[in-house]
Amino acid sequence: xxxxxxxxxxxxxxxxxxxxxxxxxxxxxxxxxxxxxxxxxxxxxxxxxxxxxxxxxxxxxxxxxxxxxxxxxxxxxxxxxxxxxxxxxxxxxxxxxxxxxxxxxxxxxxxxxxxxxxxxxxxxxxxxxxxxxxxxxxxxxxxxxxxxxxxxxxxxxxxxxxxxxxxxxxxxxxxxxxxxxxxxxx
Amino acid sequence: xxxxxxxxxxxxxxxxxxxxxxxxxxxxxxxxxxxxxxxxxxxxxxxxxxxxxxxxxxxxxxxxxxxxxxxxxxxxxxxxxxxxxxxxxxxxxxxxxxxxxxxxxxxxxxxxxxxxxxxxxxxxxxxxxxxxxxxxxxxxxxxxxxxxxxxxxxxxxxxxxxxxxxxxxxxxxxxxxxxxxxxxxxxxxxxxxxxxxxxxxxxxxxxxxxxxxxxxxxxxxxxxxxxxxxxxxxxxxxxxxxxxxxxxxxxxxxxxxxxxxxxxxxxxxxxxxxxxxxxxxxxxxxxxxxxxxxxxxxxxxxxxxxxxxxxxxxxxxxxxxxxxxxxxxxxxxxxxxxxxxxxxxxxxxxxxxxxxxxxxxxxxxxxxxxxxxxxxxxxxxxxxxxxxxxxxxxxxxxxxxxxxxxxxxxxxxxxxxxxxxxxxxxxxxxxxxxxxxxxxxxxxxxxxxxxxxxxxxxxxxxxxxxxxxxxxxxxxxxxxxxxxxxxxxxxxxxxxxxxxxxxxxxxxxxxxxxxxxxxxxxxxxxxxxxxxxxxxxxxxxxxxxxxxxxxxxxxxxxxxxxxxx
Numbered sequence: 001x002x003x004x005x006x007x008x009x010x011x012x013x014x015x016x017x018x019x020x021x022x023x024x025x026x027x028x029x030x031x032x033x034x035x036x037x038x039x040x041x042x043x044x045x046x047x048x049x050x051x052x053x054x055x056x057x058x059x060x061x062x063x064x065x066x067x068x069x070x071x072x073x074x075x076x077x078x079x080x081x082x083x084x085x086x087x088x089x090x091x092x093x094x095x096x097x098x099x100x101x102x103x104x105x106x107x108x109x110x111x112x113x114x115x116x117x118x119x120x121x122x123x124x125x126x127x128x129x130x131x132x133x134x135x136x137x138x139x140x141x142x143x144x145x146x147x148x149x150x151x152x153x154x155x156x157x158x159x160x161x162x163x164x165x166x167x168x169x170x171x172x173x174x175x176x177x178x179x180x181x182x183x184x185x186x
Numbered sequence: 187x188x189x190x191x192x193x194x195x196x197x198x199x200x201x202x203x204x205x206x207x208x209x210x211x212x213x214x215x216x217x218x219x220x221x222x223x224x225x226x227x228x229x230x231x232x233x234x235x236x237x238x239x240x241x242x243x244x245x246x247x248x249x250x251x252x253x254x255x256x257x258x259x260x261x262x263x264x265x266x267x268x269x270x271x272x273x274x275x276x277x278x279x280x281x282x283x284x285x286x287x288x289x290x291x292x293x294x295x296x297x298x299x300x301x302x303x304x305x306x307x308x309x310x311x312x313x314x315x316x317x318x319x320x321x322x323x324x325x326x327x328x329x330x331x332x333x334x335x336x337x338x339x340x341x342x343x344x345x346x347x348x349x350x351x352x353x354x355x356x357x358x359x360x361x362x363x364x365x366x367x368x369x370x371x372x373x374x375x376x377x378x379x380x381x382x383x384x385x386x387x388x389x390x391x392x393x394x395x396x397x398x399x400x401x402x403x404x405x406x407x408x409x410x411x412x413x414x415x416x417x418x419x420x421x422x423x424x425x426x427x428x429x430x431x432x433x434x435x436x437x438x439x440x441x442x443x444x445x446x447x448x449x450x451x452x453x454x455x456x457x458x459x460x461x462x463x464x465x466x467x468x469x470x471x472x473x474x475x476x477x478x479x480x481x482x483x484x485x486x487x488x489x490x491x492x493x494x495x496x497x498x499x500x501x502x503x504x505x506x507x508x509x510x511x512x513x514x515x516x517x518x519x520x521x522x523x524x525x526x527x528x529x530x531x532x533x534x535x536x537x538x539x540x541x542x543x544x545x546x547x548x549x550x551x552x553x554x555x556x557x558x559x560x561x562x563x564x565x566x567x568x569x570x571x572x573x574x575x576x577x578x579x580x581x582x583x584x585x586x587x588x589x590x591x592x593x594x595x596x597x598x599x600x601x602x603x604x605x606x607x608x609x610x611x612x613x614x615x616x617x618x619x620x621x622x623x624x625x626x627x628x629x630x631x632x633x634x635x636x637x638x639x640x641x642x643x644x645x646x647x648x649x650x651x652x653x654x655x656x657x658x659x660x661x662x663x664x665x666x667x668x669x670x671x672x673x674x675x676x677x678x679x680x681x682x683x684x685x686x687x688x689x690x691x692x693x694x695x696x697x698x699x700x701x702x703x704x705x706x707x708x709x710x711x712x713x714x715x716x717x718x719x720x721x722x723x724x725x726x727x728x729x730x731x732x733x734x735x736x737x738x739x740x741x742x743x744x745x746x747x748x749x750x751x
Contacts, residue, residue: 004384004503012374020370029301033309036476056379105349106305109363 007057007087007129009186010120014094017117021101022046024137028106030087038104045097048108052077052084058132066134085132087125095117197281201288204251208244208292215243223413225424226339226444230324231310239411241296247455249402250298252289252459254280257467262575264592286703294373297600300570308342308349313346330443339446341410357408365401384745385543386520399461402453409448420443422585446627473522475512475570481532484553484561487637490541492550493527495534498513498571503530505606506599509573511537516548516567525598526574528603531613538598538637583620585717589707591723591730593628600625601641604658608645611652625660625706626698630720649722662693693751700729704737705743713741720747 021042028039055074077084084090095118109162143163219228219236227235253263256483261282261347314324331338342352353359373392374380414422427434427441435443455708483495503526509523523544524537524736538717554561582588604625610618627638642660707716717733720727 004387008384009375009380009387011379016374023298023302027305031306031309032266033305033448034312051414059383064382090636105308105353108350108353109301109366112363112367115369116371160333 005059005061005129006108006120006124006127007131008059010087010117010124011053011056013120014049014114014117017094017098017110017113018053020046021049021107024101024107028104031106033104033106035104040104042104042107045101048093049097049114051079054097056129056134058134060129060132063117064134064153065077069073069170070134073134074133075178077131078108085130087121087131088172090131091121091125094121102139127143197486200285204288207247211243211247212240213608216240222424223419225428226446227292227413227551228325228620229428230314230327230340232312234303234306235411238255238300238307241300242305245293245294245300245432246453248289248293249399249453250456250460252286252293253457253464255286255289255448257463258575259467259470260463262381270423270751272655286339290373290376290660295367297369297536301362301366303553305556308353311340311342312349312352314340315342318345321432326431330446337412339412339444340749341412348414356410356709358405358410361401361405365405366399366400368398370483372398385522389520399457403457406451406453407449412446415445415447418442434738446494472573474572477571479569479571481569483551485564485637486555487538489631489636490636492539492541492546492553492555493536493554493637494539494569495528496571497534501535501571503528503535503574505530505603507574508599509535509537509571509575512570512572513545513549513552513567514570515552516545520545521572522546523588525602527598527601527605529602529609531609533608538601574594574751582717586619586714587622587624587707587711587716589703589716589718591626591628591718591722591726592725593718593720596721597627597629597638598721598724599640600627600719604609604641604645607658608648611654612648622656623658624703625658625705626661626663628665628697628726630666661698663698664693664695665697695719700733707745708737708739708742711742715743715745718744718746 023046023048025032025039025044028036029043033039050067050074054067055070055077056064056067082089094114098111098114098118100113101107189571216236216239219239220711224235252447259587307461311328314328315323319325328340328342331340331343333723341356342349350574353363358531371391372394374387381388407566414424420444422434422444423441424444427439427444428437430441433439434441476501479496481494481496483493485493486496487493506525508523508525510523512518524539525631527538528534528536539546541547541555549567550556561656582590590603594599604623645658719729720730731746734746738744
């Protein structure tokens with residue numbers, strides 16, 4: 001398990017937790033359960049966690065796979081600089097966010113899932129991982145070399161005479177399609 | 187157009203049957219809780235009761251199914267038995283992992299419905315306890331069980347608790363939380379990103395399914411869902427007595443106090459069979475892993491490929507099968523799948539391992555890869571083998587015309603097939619049904635050619651000697667190349683042998699034009715069934731599948747088989 005980047009799994013877990021918190025909150029509010037204030041908090045917290053966790057980080061090793069349409073989220077999350085880059089901050093943030101969810105049955109599951117995500121982020125932070133935005137690569141075209149300015153004026157050089165003599169013995173092997181017509185009928 | 191049904195028909199049928207059974211169970215169990223027996227329960231819960239019980243039945247069904255597609259040895263055995271009857275049915279068993287995932291998604295969906303319904307149930311139960319009004323039927327119902335020894339209806343027994351506390355103090359609630367957490371962890375670690383890059387996390391976390399199944403079996407032991415007993419229905423008929431609830435138990439009313447009991451736990455009946463089969467599967471794997479395996483030869487190939495030749499007593503394989511390899515000195519718990527690259531006719535079996543991760547790197551070092559001198563035989567690591575397991579490649583010789591497509595390392599099962607072809611024609615014992623093989627190898631870099639080129643060279647020589655040059659038509663495509671190599675190739679373009687592989691057949695550049703290839707093959711072999719076999723990336727699989735379907739017309743049928751791990 002040496003190469004595991006815990007943050008990748010923490011990210012999946014936190015995103016799932018955000019969705020579960022959101023769903024639990026919606027049920028709590030829609031059903032007008034007791035403690036629905038906690039449910040409305042859970043809706044807000046769930047949305048916030050989803051927005052924060054949606055953009056995947058760039059992997060330290062290997063190719064990173066973006067989630068669909070994550071670019072705008074990447075830009076927003078990047079704007080917060082060190083706060084979102086550091087996983088210790090995320091771990092404590094998720095731990096704090098999950099606590100109010102524990103007070104109501106509908107949001108307990110989201111609370112526990114977010115708590116687990118927080119623990120995995122802590123493991124990631126201890127191992128020195130941090131969040132890197134996945135930005136589109138700017139393609140720099142190599143500048144065309146100076147010598148290529150105009151097409152060649154002369155025909156390509158023929159192989160040296162010895163080779164030409166060898167090819168004469170093997171007519172089949174020497175045959176090739178001339179790109180330009182050489183007959184003077186046209 | 188194409189014959190979609192030939193390729194996909196059976197899969198679609200299986201999926202429809204499965205969805206149909208799910209729908210039937212859902213509706214059936216929904217209706218089961220609308221009967222008289224559950225009248226008083228419904229007074230408290232309304233339809234939320236049925237909404238919780240219906241997905242529970244579907245969960246029982248799907249949890250029964252989910253273990254079956256991953257019993258590799260059982261599937262191999264079934265595959266062998268079905269193959270004599272129907273090739274199409276046997277091919278269905280290749281899609282076991284897809285089915286496993288579909289069932290998993292269904293379990294997640296039903297879990298969500300079940301949990302949401304129970305959230306409402308707990309809320310309603312709590313409401314009934316909190317609204318302490320003696321002229322309110324739900325409260326009277328909740329009071330039953332407090333004084334007499336008559337068993338209760340409302341699992342929440344007092345108004346000084348909360349649904350959360352009750353959940354953590356009942357068997358059903360506690361097991362429910364534990365198994366839902368296990369399910370969520372399993373699902374998040376099974377996401378494609380995690381699975382492909384950090385296989386160990388996926389594999390170890392997936393073993394939480396043990397906790398899942400244990401919790402699932404005990405989930406119903408508390409008998410928390412209670413309905414009226416049949417004896418009680420005789421003395422308290424809800425139709426008549428529901429309105430007279432204030433007079434229950436009094437002699438003149440004719441209505442006794444109703445008594446309730448929970449349903450006996452049912453889940454174990456659904457899952458005990460598959461759990462037993464899975465336990466057998468793991469025992470078979472353990473037994474096989476203890477059989478002694480000896481590494482007879484280690485070959486280091488360029489492009490970070492390691493070849494291991496091994497022998498094991500009683501080992502018997504077919505073409506294109508794969509094995510799981512474990513190396514206790516690297517990791518006691520990890521088993522990794524590798525395709526067998528040797529032919530059944532050889533007296534050893536071999537795998538070619540590409541060194542890409544922790545485990546393969548450790549295997550490389552354990553076999554002396556980073557040492558310059560030869561490794562002593564007794565220093566080679568001990569390995570254990572589970573398998574071989576069959577995949578679609580076994581079917582190759584049942585087709586008259588065959589198209590084999592391998593991308594990069596995906597060519598390995600076809601190494602086995604080509605070698606086997608060679609041996610079969612040498613021995614000439616059996617009339618080989620396969621008359622023509624079209625082989626396509628797509629490779630991004632030239633170094634990867636080395637070990638396979640040797641095989642193709644010797645095949646080329648043998649076929650020329652036996653005057654069978656037509657039997658195998660192979661095309662190697664170099665999909666990426668570097669500037670320096672391009673210059674070298676341009677100069678040597680007219681050479682008799684290909685400058686990269688040394689073969690007479692020239693290497694082609696770029697990607698093949700599949701439309702042309704399929705059309706040519708279709709016109710060369712009218713009226714035959716052409717098997718198309720792929721081991722490679724899913725994108726390629728999709729385009730080949732599309733081409734197979736679209737080029738299948740009256741007469742020529744292209745049947746697409748994909749290898750998957």
